[in-house]
Amino acid sequence: MPAEKTLDDLFLDTLKDIYFAEKQIVKALPKMARAAQSPALKAGFEEHLQQTEGHVDRLEQVFELIGKPARGKTCEAILGIIEEGKSIIEDFKDTPALDAGLVSAAQAVEHYEIARYGTLKTWAQQLGLKQAASLLEATLKEEETTDRKLTQLAMAQVNLKA
Template sequence: MATTPKPLDELFHDMLKDVYYAEKQILKALPKMAKVANSPELKKAFEAHKGETEAQIERLSDVFELIGKAPRGKTCDAILGILEEGKAVMEDYADSPALDAGLVASAQAVEHYEMARYGTLKAWATQLGHKDAVKLLDETLAEETATDKALTKLGGPANSAAVAKAA
């Protein structure tokens, strides 16, 4: 028996629920990462991204409203796996000079996931004619890209510190 193909607007809504759930999980993880980071700059970056993530969740709520749907999440196994890896770094390297380097790597894995999702959602919103949603998604995509670049800058000193302290 053949199934009826699902349209792009359903897929858009489905991925929107996925990223909404992901952002809520990230919001829970950021304070933990800030707490264990050794570098004051890295702590500050995680704390700043927490506020940004709260604004991104609000923007996602607005996108749900624009498409006439209630904001709600759907379990995202991908982000759960990425965050679990980050948790393992925090546990396995808690007393290591490599902790901050691992935190940066873990945070960048999150950012790259988000950049992929927001880029896709923006493309689909464009295709579906959701012009206001495109603007909101693009704003978040720009923030995620900027956060990734900031993490890259923080990664240099974190990596150097890990090497210097290990020697």
């Protein structure tokens, strides 16, 4: 009979998931920035790339805090979301709707990250991992801010152009 899994196991498993996801996002953001037609959207993607690199660093600190190596676990969800973004770039290239599609794809990524970081922060608190919870909370706030900025950019510019 397999050993019983605990919240600690689930925390580590989910941490590996978001670590893999963040590494994939670091690869995808430059492509999204190159595809963006709006200078504001392009700049937003470039800014978020720098933030995302910081998210990877924070996750590595969390792994260190729990005494585990920083390793990712394939996250099919983020791979699917990123693939949808690639399809939007291909299908809407050189059209007025491209940037609206890019914002939509970026928000799908943000919403996934917000869900993961919110859960991880709560679990870290329950497990008594105060420092880890604080690191996860900082990233969660940045993801929420990015999502709000994307909404504002969509409503003020890119959706109108589309």
